[in-house]
Amino acid sequence: MLILGVQRLVVLETPKTGSLALRAMLAPYTLPISDDAARHTGHYAYVQNHAARLAEAFGGTLETVAVVRGPLQRMQSWYRYRLRPKVKGLPASTRGHSFEAFMLAYLDGTKPQMANVGRQDRFVGWTGQAAGVDHVFDYKQLGLLEAFFSTRTGDALTLPVRNMSPISDRVDYTLSDAVLARYHAQNAEEFALYKAVTAQGHLKRPGLLA
Structure with a gap:
């Protein structure tokens, strides 16, 4: 969680969406108290544990x-990230498991450490119609995110490359039609969220003025 006091913004860092690059870009504007906050705080945890305190502090x-x-694509990134040598032999490693096995573990909950992946709709407080987070950006349209923060800070900002999952031509993301269909069915709300966000690139909470 990144707190930009002057800009009156809080960044909730969704895992596997380039949050380290975002941290690097916003470092000059981020308050030191951000270092003590849990990195991947979602919308509901923010509202419950932080929103009132910060509102009081910043008026x-x-x-x-x-x-x-x-x-x-996010599941593929998690799978690839957990192939890295650093976690080889640990329960969180996906080495020795196909992508389909990883997906089935996620869907079944049979290997929670290897396939412990949260859902983005829950992270941003998606209701089926709108997100609880005020500004939700599409990972494929990060130019809009850069423009947003450039406007708010008054500086021309560009995201650097940080912490990319290792890319290998040998990674096989093949899924059977049955598993893909099951994933779409079980995560229908996450797909609905992303459809809404990608249609605009920058999804604003209803009623937000700017």
Whole structure:
């Protein structure tokens, strides 16, 4: 969670959406108290544990920002990330497991450490019609995110490359039609969220003035 006091913004860092690059870009504007906050605080945890305190400290409500990406592409990124040598031999490693096995573990809950992945619709407080987060950006349209923060800070900002999952031509993301259909069915709300976000690139909470 990143707190930009002057800009009156809080960034809720959705896992696997380039949050380290976002941290690097916003470092000059982020308050030191951000270092003590849990990195991947979602909307409901923010509202419950932080919103009132920050509103009191800054004399009013702070706007929240998050990034989401295509659900299947995010699962592929998690799978690839957990192939890295650092976690080899650990329960969180996906080495020795096909992508389909990883997806089935996620869907079944049979290997929670290997396939412990949260849902983006829950992270941003998606109701089926709108997100609880004030500004939700599409990972594939990050130019809009850069423009947003450039406007709010008054500086021309560009995201650097940070912490990318290792890319290998040998990674096989093949899924059977049955598993893909099951994933779409079980995560229908996450797909609905991403459809709404990708249609606009920058999804604003209804009633937000700017």
